[in-house]
Amino acid sequence: MMTEAMTARLKPVQPGRTSLVAVLDIGSTKICCVIARLVPRAEGKSLRGRSHTVEVIGFGYGKSSGIKSGVITDLDKAEQAVRTVVGMAERAAGLTVQSVIVNVTAGRLGSETFSATVNLGGQEVERGDIQRVLKAVNERSVRPERSIVHALPIGYALDGQKGVKDPRGMVGEKLSVDVSVISAETLAMRNIELVLHRCHLQIEALVATPYASGLSTLVDDESHLGVACIDLGGATTTVSVFAEGQLVYTDAIAIGGHHLTLDVARHLSVSVADAERLKTVYGSVLPGQADERDLIAIVPVGATPDEAPGQIPRSHITRIIRPRIEEMFTAVRDRMQATGMMDICGRRFVLTGGGSELTGLPEVARRVLARNVRNGRPMGISGLPDMAKGPAFAAVAGMLIYPQVCSQEFSEPRSARLTGTDGYFARVGSWLKSAF
Numbered sequence: 001m002m003t004e005a006m007t008a009r010l011k012p013v014q015p016g017r018t019s020l021v022a023v024l025d026i027g028s029t030k031i032c033c034v035i036a037r038l039v040p041r042a043e044g045k046s047l048r049g050r051s052h053t054v055e056v057i058g059f060g061y062g063k064s065s066g067i068k069s070g071v072i073t074d075l076d077k078a079e080q081a082v083r084t085v086v087g088m089a090e091r092a093a094g095l096t097v098q099s100v101i102v103n104v105t106a107g108r109l110g111s112e113t114f115s116a117t118v119n120l121g122g123q124e125v126e127r128g129d130i131q132r133v134l135k136a137v138n139e140r141s142v143r144p145e146r147s148i149v150h151a152l153p154i155g156y157a158l159d160g161q162k163g164v165k166d167p168r169g170m171v172g173e174k175l176s177v178d179v180s181v182i183s184a185e186t187l188a189m190r191n192i193e194l195v196l197h198r199c200h201l202q203i204e205a206l207v208a209t210p211y212a213s214g215l216s217t218l219v220d221d222e223s224h225l226g227v228a229c230i231d232l233g234g235a236t237t238t239v240s241v242f243a244e245g246q247l248v249y250t251d252a253i254a255i256g257g258h259h260l261t262l263d264v265a266r267h268l269s270v271s272v273a274d275a276e277r278l279k280t281v282y283g284s285v286l287p288g289q290a291d292e293r294d295l296i297a298i299v300p301v302g303a304t305p306d307e308a309p310g311q312i313p314r315s316h317i318t319r320i321i322r323p324r325i326e327e328m329f330t331a332v333r334d335r336m337q338a339t340g341m342m343d344i345c346g347r348r349f350v351l352t353g354g355g356s357e358l359t360g361l362p363e364v365a366r367r368v369l370a371r372n373v374r375n376g377r378p379m380g381i382s383g384l385p386d387m388a389k390g391p392a393f394a395a396v397a398g399m400l401i402y403p404q405v406c407s408q409e410f411s412e413p414r415s416a417r418l419t420g421t422d423g424y425f426a427r428v429g430s431w432l433k434s435a436f
């Protein structure tokens with residue numbers, strides 16, 4: 001039963017009203033906190049789903065500590081890292097944060113689609129009928145060790161006629177619903193809750209990282225025609241597929257940009273810090289004409305100050321990085337083919353995340369995935385510092401957009417207690433109070 005639900009308890013922002021929101025991106029290589037003001041905007045031709053513009057008033061950013069692949073590995077270090085970053089954002093905004101929207105990458109993110117049908121007996125569809133069909137979905141099982149992060153209705157069908165957006169008031173015999181349920185392992189997310197409680201912060205809502213990245217980087221036509229968004233993070237690569245404007249699939253693979261750094265460090269026998277610099281400055285996945293002639297100085301681990309640095313051609317770094325990148329895209333392709341998502345995502349992929357800034361990445365992705373590929377950057381956010389306007393901050397930008405679209409989800413009253421603390425998981429009840 002889908003009782004351990006963690007769908008958004010977040011109240012959707014009211015049209016025509018300004019509100020404040022704080023988001024926290026807990027990653028494997030960086031932690032970022034943004035405090036922003038959501039200001040109502042007129043309906044425009046671009047970014048049609050957004051009812052507000054986002055104005056950033058506080059920004060904090062720092063190196064991640066005590067976290068690996070989105071999982072908490074050291075409570076004290078993680079608490080200190082979160083406190084530092086949230087404190088920076090609070091000082092910049094001139095206010096104190098009490099609750100935050102947090103991203104979820106840990107806990108083997110996965111998605112399933114559930115369907116259910118109820119009889120109407122030729123009557124009009126009322127709110128109670130929608131509640132009944134959602135209860136029928138609730139009877140399908142999610143494994144007990146997993147918890148729901150999002151429950152998004154993909155679409156309703158009336159008497160087999162698909163594509164119904166809002167069935168209320170229509171007449172029919174049978175009402176069906178398809179719900180995309182994104183879940184993750186409960187224990188991994190409880191540890192995130194523990195860290196935030198130690199920082200005296202409440203979790204306002206959890207957002208799956210691939211969903212947030214898609215919200216900030218995709219344009220309207222892409223998400224309606226079918227598109228996959230790949231977020232190349234520090235230690236994890238996440239995938240989301242959107243079709244008909246809705247999120248239909250998510251997945252996460254435990255390979256990220258930090259693995260490329262470790263490959264460079266091991267092959268060249270240099271420190272991790274030097275390997276990161278070499279990857280960032282000279283790294284590419286496409287061989288260049290002058291790469292064999294361009295020599296790069298490297299200092300081996302344990303070298304004495306008077307020792308002369310070694311030299312390697314630039315092409316050597318390309319040969320180290322490229323196999324790992326191809327492995328990453330092959331894993332994404334194989335998983336999507338196994339679930340039938342390669343057909344649903346159409347012919348388009350969008351790359352985002354810090355790892356997507358590697359030179360030549362779209363070309364290699366095109367060859368491995370056999371699809372059109374473009375780089376995606378967060379859109380429609382004003383006030384971010386220059387360093388935060390790149391693809392590495394796509395998930396942060398998506399979490400700022402999330403309050404404008406969370407009304408599509410199912411949420412439930414805060415009642416049952418799951419943990420000993422009165423926190424986010426402690427307030428989880430039945431997930432079936434519809435957002436209608």
